[in-house]
Amino acid sequence: MKLLIVDDSQAMRNIIKWNLNQAEVHVDKVYEASCCEDALHIIETKKPDLVITDWNMPEMGGLQLLRELREINNTVRFGFVTTQASTNIHNIAKDAGADFIVSNPSCINTFKTQISQAL
Numbered sequence: 076m077k078l079l080i081v082d083d084s085q086a087m088r089n090i091i092k093w094n095l096n097q098a099e100v101h102v103d104k105v106y107e108a109s110c111c112e113d114a115l116h117i118i119e120t121k122k123p124d125l126v127i128t129d130w131n132m133p134e135m136g137g138l139q140l141l142r143e144l145r146e147i148n149n150t151v152r153f154g155f156v157t158t159q160a161s162t163n164i165h166n167i168a169k170d171a172g173a174d175f176i177v178s179n180p181s182c183i184n185t186f187k188t189q190i191s192q193a194l
Contacts, residue, residue, distance in 0.1 A: 076194065077121065079106045081114040081128035081137065082156075091127055091156055098187035111135035118144065118151060125193060130157035130164065138171060145172045152193045156186075 078095070080088045088107050095102060106121055108114040111132060118126065126144075128137035141153050154175040155168055168176045174193035177186055 076100075076102050076125060077104045077106070077123040078102045079108065079114060079117055079121070079123040079126045081108045081111060081126060081132070081140065083109050083129065083132045085109070087129065087156075094183060094186050095190075097183045098190070100187060100190055111137070111140040114140055115143065118149065123151060125152040125154070125190070127154050127156055127190075130155050130159050130168075138167065141168075141171050141173060154189065154193055 080091050082088050082091070092105060106117050106123060108117055111128075112135065114126070114128070117123070126140075128140060130137050137155055137157075144151060144153070152174050153172065154177070155173055156177055157164070158178065160176055160178040165176050175189035177189050
């Protein structure tokens, strides 16, 4: 599996990678982007199987990234890891086409289950 992690925080990208390792999720290649503009380029050129992103980032947030992808009929699997996992945020993400949204930090088993179901 090819994975793209999008977060403006390097520390958060590292935590997501650590969680994936702890959850024993097999990943062949991990791409990273610190902004959604870079993420769009990576998605276009590298064709990841799954995108995991933060909800809030400077300039363009994860929700806008998801909406832009869905507008051009890109169906890449897409999930959010965020501290803003309220019911309202969860519903907005699902309505926009997200495959999952998990709270950060989340338990490893929940993280693994959400990613497995998305794939």
